[in-house]
Amino acid sequence: MTYLNARAGRPGPPCLACPLRLKPAFEDKSDDELSFIQALKTDHRSLAAGSDIIHPGQENAELYTLYAGWAFRYKSLPDGRRQILNVLLPGDLVGLQASLLAAAEHGIEALTDVELCVFPRKRVWDLFARMPKLAYELAWLGSREEAMVDDNLTSVGQRNAGERIAALVISLYRRADALGLVSEGSFAFPLSQQQIADALGLSLVHTSKTWSKLRKAGFFAMAGGRLTLLNPRLTARMAAIYDSAKAPRPLI
Amino acid sequence: MTYLNARAGRPGPPCLACPLRLKPAFEDKSDDELSFIQALKTDHRSLAAGSDIIHPGQENAELYTLYAGWAFRYKSLPDGRRQILNVLLPGDLVGLQASLLAAAEHGIEALTDVELCVFPRKRVWDLFARMPKLAYELAWLGSREEAMVDDNLTSVGQRNAGERIAALVISLYRRADALGLVSEGSFAFPLSQQQIADALGLSLVHTSKTWSKLRKAGFFAMAGGRLTLLNPRLTARMAAIYDSAKAPRPLI
DNA sequence: CGAATTCCGTGACATATCTCAACGCCAGGG
DNA sequence: CCCTGGCGTTGAGATATGTCACGGAATTCG
DSSP states (O other): OOGGGOBOOOOOOOGGGOSGGGSTTBOOOOHHHHHHHHHHOOEEEEEOTTOEEEOTTOBSOOEEEEEESOEEEEEEOTTSOEEEEEEEOTTOEESHHHHHSSBOSSEEEESSOEEEEEEOHHHHHHHHHHOHHHHHHHHHHHHHHHHHHHHHHHHHHHOOHHHHHHHHHHHHHHHHHHTTOOBTTEEEOOOOHHHHHHHHTOOHHHHHHHHHHHHHTTSEEEETTEEEESOHHHHHHHTTOOOOOOOOBOOO | OOGGGOBOOOOOOOGGGOGGGGSTTBOOOOHHHHHHHHHHOOEEEEEOTTOEEEOTTOBSOOEEEEEESOEEEEEEOTTSOEEEEEEEOTTOEESHHHHHSSBOSSEEEESSOEEEEEEOHHHHHHHHHHOHHHHHHHHHHHHHHHHHHHHHHHHHHHOOHHHHHHHHHHHHHHHHHHTTOOBTTEEEOOOOHHHHHHHHTOOHHHHHHHHHHHHHTTSEEEETTEEEESOHHHHHHHTTOOOOOOOOBOOO
């Protein structure tokens, strides 16, 4: 059901003129590097919300950069329980782990309609052989993703339901903000409550109740699929997250 | 308190004759690569159990390979709650994330007395510039570590207390086995119950009760700091972990 | 337009897990 | 030698979270 709605064709912007790159989240790159990245990229692909980008167990996965839309990595147990490992936003690498390891140990699913820059697996090795700076940045981005999973594990292991929700909302807010996706305190928030529950290790019912409680307590509001954070500092304090400005990161 | 008991000096074996490398867990490497690794390595360091190898927030962390002993990565919340992110066994990289990112977002502590091969931070870049194959393997090892954190997050988010303990014990058993640390079904198991609790997101008391229950149910036995797995397949089934042989990995 | 489906909300009840507290064992140190 | 601190064990009671069940709103689809 998933690969049928893949569409290639619309080529996307040339990397030299990539609008995503202008966002504050990202470092500057030299024209040389950008041309190299452009040469690495073989396709620009669109997928519908709900599609599998990488399915569990897939071998020889390609490497992508998420150009537009949201996605998430997840891991399932044989009996159907599912853990969402982390959420991917524009500019994030998709499938680095799957393209380095022999087989994907997780799945990646599109949360909204997405657009992907496609880098074939073989060229990942070229990148290491010929562009050590980019290879270093690839490893850097991998470590950053691991740090995000570390955070989520700490949240799921140590925080109660309200704190987990607060931590999730705050961290997505900050990441969306760095991408220019926040306007007037609100941003598109496409996660369903079931997905929030799967990300936080909570049941759907308890997630729903705790989510309502935080809404009614004035932490945030939802309307039209957009979430408005009413008091970011309060929410951050509830989750025991203290401000730390994040340096710009590489975009490949 | 921690750096005082660091001891350098005892040089450790030359990489060309590294006994760890002979274990089934690791790939073969060419003499060229081994000499390169040897040149990268500036020190062989011993630390006592309980020492900080990398402390939270540390900048310019060095990169290590754990040569002997056990360690763990952890992350603390401001109020003192602590999550153990993953356990490190001989051959694992220590501090890759900390050496790539600007500052460590986690701490790493020696669980037993440990010996470390020291690679200064600057030379990590040399490795990318001059030995792309090793750089690729470094990224590969980073992805493998992320996969372990993924597993732990799935465990903490989705499994109940008994399943979590079973999953932890089984995965450590398998890793120890690949390193030749298992003899007659038993291996040294240095985690305290508090550390198990911190790794699994459980309270100490509940960990103790669940641990006893599994022992009494005949899953495993402890004696003299060694754990004997009485029925590995049963334990794996309880944790809903199905066998998958792991390919050998690079040792740097 | 009605039927089916998905998502969200809420009440009642069950239970896994937590907290508090006390106790025993053992190793180390004065 | 006793004292102390760290670690593991166990019981009683509290509570956060899970499960079951139902109903309503919105959306899709025939």
